Amino acid sequence: MVTDSDQPAAQPTAVRRAVRLPAPPDPLVAGLIVVLLLADALITLALEVLFLPLYIGSVPLPVAALLAGVVNVGLVYGMSTVTDRLGFIFAPIVLWLFGFLLCASRGPGGDVMLGNDGRTLLLLACGVLAPMGYLYFRANSPRAHPAG
Numbered sequence: 001m002v003t004d005s006d007q008p009a010a011q012p013t014a015v016r017r018a019v020r021l022p023a024p025p026d027p028l029v030a031g032l033i034v035v036l037l038l039a040d041a042l043i044t045l046a047l048e049v050l051f052l053p054l055y056i057g058s059v060p061l062p063v064a065a066l067l068a069g070v071v072n073v074g075l076v077y078g079m080s081t082v083t084d085r086l087g088f089i090f091a092p093i094v095l096w097l098f099g100f101l102l103c104a105s106r107g108p109g110g111d112v113m114l115g116n117d118g119r120t121l122l123l124l125a126c127g128v129l130a131p132m133g134y135l136y137f138r139a140n141s142p143r144a145h146p147a148g
Contacts, residue, residue, distance in 0.1 A: 030082045034091075037078050041092035044071050045099045045127075049113050052123055065123040069130030072096060076131040086135070093131050100124060 025033070048071075051064040075092040083089060103113040104120070114120045 025082065033078070033082050034088070037075055037092050038095055041072075041075055041096040042099050044068070044075075045096050045103070048123060048127070049103050052114070052119050060119060062119040062122050065119060065126045068123055069126035072127050072131045073134045076134055080138070086139075090131070090135065093128060096127060100127065 045068075048064040048068045052062060054061050054063060072093055075096075076089055079089045079092060100114075100123070106112055114123070
């Protein structure tokens with residue numbers, strides 16, 4: 001038979017447990033993650049530029065532009081697991097933007113990979129503004145500023 005005296009004492013609800021943060025990765029592993037994320041930024045840009053002129057029937061469907069925002073937020077999130085420095089966290093987006101400008105410029109034969117239409121503007125907006133918004137909200141979240 002179980003009585004009240006046999007039960008363990010309940011912890012007060014005001015006591016907070018300490019949250020253990022993961023240990024920073026080994027510098028070699030962190031460097032490899034950074035290189036892979038930077039390469040991924042260029043690879044995903046190439047795929048987004050290739051799939052930007054996608055049509056369903058006669059209706060343009062810029063799914064690549066919408067996916068650019070999600071993928072670039074993922075790149076920023078992945079970089080934030082390696083470092084806390086804002087310049088390094090935003091590095092994949094800077095490289096993505098450099099590649100975007102390169103794709104928007106004329107090639108040696110006068111070819112341009114990105115047209116001057118709304119889909120290109122949507123790709124630029126989603127690819128840059130979504131990660132910037134993520135970083136803004138992350139920097140201003142209550143967890144970012146420890147109380148004390």
